[in-house]
Amino acid sequence: MTAQVICFASAKGGAGKTILTASFGSFLADLKKKVLLIDCDWSTHGLTLLYLEPVKKSIAPMDGTRNKVLK
Numbered sequence: 001m002t003a004q005v006i007c008f009a010s011a012k013g014g015a016g017k018t019i020l021t022a023s024f025g026s027f028l029a030d031l032k033k034k035v036l037l038i039d040c041d042w043s044t045h046g047l048t049l050l051y052l053e054p055v056k057k058s059i060a061p062m063d064g065t066r067n068k069v070l071k
């Protein structure tokens with residue numbers, strides 16, 4: 001299986017890069033595709049902020065319990 005790299009980029013702020021990336025990633029995941037989203041915006045890191053809480057809540061801790069919210 002080969003990976004495809006899709007990059008949403010624009011020099012203009014507020015053009016929709018973050019929202020489009022998040023939406024398209026979710027769309028592909030719903031199609032059972034393996035998706036890796038990489039936030040390359042070091043200044044505002046909007047994609048990370050968008051997904052940080054859901055990701056933290058879904059991480060399975062090492063003690064075997066699931067869906068434990070990390071502090």
Ligand SMILES: Nc1ncnc2c1ncn2[C@@H]1O[C@H](COP(=O)(O)OP(=O)(O)OP(=O)(O)O)[C@@H](O)[C@H]1O
Binds near residue numbers: 014
């Ligand atoms: N949670 C939200 N609710 C309503 N509007 C939003 C929300 N998040 C973003 N927007 C709006 O959607 C548009 C696209 O925002 P988005 O953050 O995707 O742009 P961006 O290209 O990633 O911007 P930046 O370069 O600042 O990271 C903007 O007009 C923004 O104000």
Ligand SMILES: [Mg+2]
Binds near residue numbers: 017019041
């Ligand atoms: Mg953004």
